[in-house]
Amino acid sequence: MTAHIEARKKLKAYLSIGVLLKGLKIEGCMLIEVRWHGRGGQGAVTAAEILASAAALEGKWVQAFPSFGAERRGAPVQAYTRISEKLILDRSFIYEPDIVVVLDESLLNADRSNVLMGLKPNGKLVVNSSREPHVLANMLRFNGDVAAVDATSIAIEVLGVPIVNTAILGAVARIIDTPRKESIIEVMKKKFPPTVAEKNLKAFTIAYDRTIIGRL
């Protein structure tokens, strides 16, 4: 019984919005902010959510949210993921991301200023592209790490449709420490029905293997 109460208390301390109010400090303050750029229908929002769920499996606090305009297939959309060691209070958009993920290469031309906006100098860029990372880095005049994978080809090859979110997650898994690849796989297994999950995991794994990381 006391164990039960103890567990409750612990849970309360961990969960309650009052965590900070009551002076209880959770050690560390790692915060990773990821901004996703895609086009309506590519699954950027789902990717943001899968990444967050995977980090949550590892006991992190997470947030994943979309920035919707009027939802239209093909229109540029943004989604956001926050991963932190402590309760995330900031509910504004992400203006200075640690990682930018681009699900559609055409956005590098069409929406370039938005794509790179605020990306930290030591940040990382993940691009769905068949080009070499250093070519992309040079093209964008970006000094940080660039991970590139031709997610569109993989998606068409494995899924038969150009929904690239699960493939691009493979590239993200290569450059991010938290969450681990295994956690992302676990979330995808739970999230999709078995046959769909199998295909998406295949796309994810192929992309993970094919991703090339480089810089200027």
Place this chain on the structure above:
Amino acid sequence: MVELKKWYELPIGCTNIEPGSSLRNLTASWRTFTPVVDKSKCTKCCLCWVFCPEGAIELEEDGSIKINYLYCKGCGICANECPPRAITMKR
């Protein structure tokens, strides 16, 4: 003069928890003209019973009608609707 109830004496939520309480409200006093039925003309079609807004017309065993003068307001709709003109409004 009836004493009006206080707010906490009323059933909550705008309800009336006493079924059929409107029977206490005898509307006969509202009547100026009184419908009178001429049984020899009545065909027992019961249209008056259908149209009476107060439900003040009752049907007898044999199908003929009887007006309940406790509730009849004297609106005259029955007289107006009666095809053989068996109902007349009298002072």
Place this chain on the structure above:
Amino acid sequence: MSHRLVLSTNHAVAYAVKSCDVDVIAAYPITPQTTVVEKLSEFVADGELDAEYIAVESEHTALSVVIGASALGARTFTATSSQGLALMHELLFIASTMRLPVVMSIANRSLNMPLNIHCDYQDMMASRDCGWVQIYVSSAQEAHDTIIQAYRLAERSDILVPVAVCYDGFVLSHTYEPVEIREKEEVLRFLPRFKRPNVLDLERPITMGVMALPDYAYEFKFQLIDALTKVPRALEEVDKNFEEEFGVSYGLYEEYKAQDADILLVTLGAIASTAKIAVDKLREEGVKVGLFRPRLYRPIPVDVWKEKLRSAKILAVVDRAISFGAIGGPLFTDIVSVFANESDRPLMMDFIAGIGGRDVTIKELMDIVRMSGKVLQKGRVEKACIYYGVRGVEYE
């Protein structure tokens, strides 16, 4: 035992409704509320929730159906946003004055025009006089837990008032975050079924929704006024019981570093969450700033607000709604009214922000505090209401 999922606030609400084992759900989809009822219809279709899910052709009908079902004694739920809530308007009053313990979630969204699907509180604030209990939450977890609390509160025999649980459209409704799901067994222990005094029953016929003329109408309305005065105390009790069962409590308000604050940010919902970081950053600079977030917004817990807000030197209210033609936003005018007959009161300023889904950032909130600080130095409020961030408006 509860388990943890990463859910959007909309889904967190749907899970709570499922755990509350509601009998009747009627709702009409509208962005950004849609995924609440989408999820609930899935639960019903999959047999996870034994409820009547009634598809309707408008929000007006949705609330009508729920009112009818509630009059039968059913535990009911509906959800809406924006224009949907506006369309429900006349029925909001019917539900409250008929004292039906309906629970509704509202993913707050701007009202037309211009057509906008994003967050501000204009929808609910336009209905703030409707006699519903209104609770504003600031996280998915709080939304989940508040739905459960809402039924307990609404169904108390001394309350019997409908409850609206409000959360920022998109900013909360579509944000995925970890949520501890309260399981049905636990929830139903906290939320036992009870028999309401006046419900439709063939064995005991009654009339509901009577006509009352000048001799009785006021008395019937006063019953609701009286019930609402009991809500703050009742919600505290519900919250305490909730804590005993689930280990978490929320209170009538939340405060953050408010005790010794000269400048007190006062705001509802999601902005209050972001504001905590602004407070932390300003505290590092030595600014004595704190935060007060009303959770129970209607009925106003007047004494609590008075006590908590009085000690600050200036209140910087951040309103996410406009009260056209008034001296400031809805929250601001409420706070001003709380101090109506008090000589000992702080300076008060209103910053209307976040309209039509415009992002409210840490930086902007810090700016708002600094502006309030300058006014405090002057010791006099020259302009009480600032339409903050409107292009083309000069502030100073």
